[in-house]
Amino acid sequence: MNFLNPFQMIYMIIITLLLIYDFFPVFFLSDIVSPEVLLGVMIGLFLSVLFKKDGHADNGARIKEQVFYTLYLLSVVGVLTALGGQSAIGISLTDVFLWIALLLSCYHTFSYWKKAKQPKT
Numbered sequence: 619m620n621f622l623n624p625f626q627m628i629y630m631i632i633i634t635l636l637l638i639y640d641f642f643p644v645f646f647l648s649d650i651v652s653p654e655v656l657l658g659v660m661i662g663l664f665l666s667v668l669f670k671k672d673g674h675a676d677n678g679a680r681i682k683e684q685v686f687y688t689l690y691l692l693s694v695v696g697v698l699t700a701l702g703g704q705s706a707i708g709i710s711l712t713d714v715f716l717w718i719a720l721l722l723s724c725y726h727t728f729s730y731w732k733k734a735k736q737p738k739t
Contacts, residue, residue: 641703
């Protein structure tokens with residue numbers, strides 16, 4: 619995973635901790651963060667990762683990064699659900715907004731794939 623720099627790894631750790639807090643509110647962040655702030659931070663982090671200006675020279679690395687982020691987040695939500703957690707802000711594998719975000723991510727990845735397939739002139 620050479621496409622993840624330390625800043626992106628910190629993003630992933632923060633998102634993971636926020637998801638754990640969301641699914642299991644009796645956690646160390648329960649007195650610090652309200653669910654509304656949690657939702658705002660999670661949406662902001664997701665959008666910043668999804669639409670950031672990246673320094674990758676080739677679209678292949680962008681595609682790998684985007685697929686990794688998407689699969690990682692879906693996996694974390696799936697594991698937390700399987701462990702018996704229930705999201706306080708409504709994130710679940712049956713949530714329409716999660717699938718809309720997934721479709722946006724797929725569209726974004728597909729646009730990188732189309733760019734990668736175009737011949738260089």
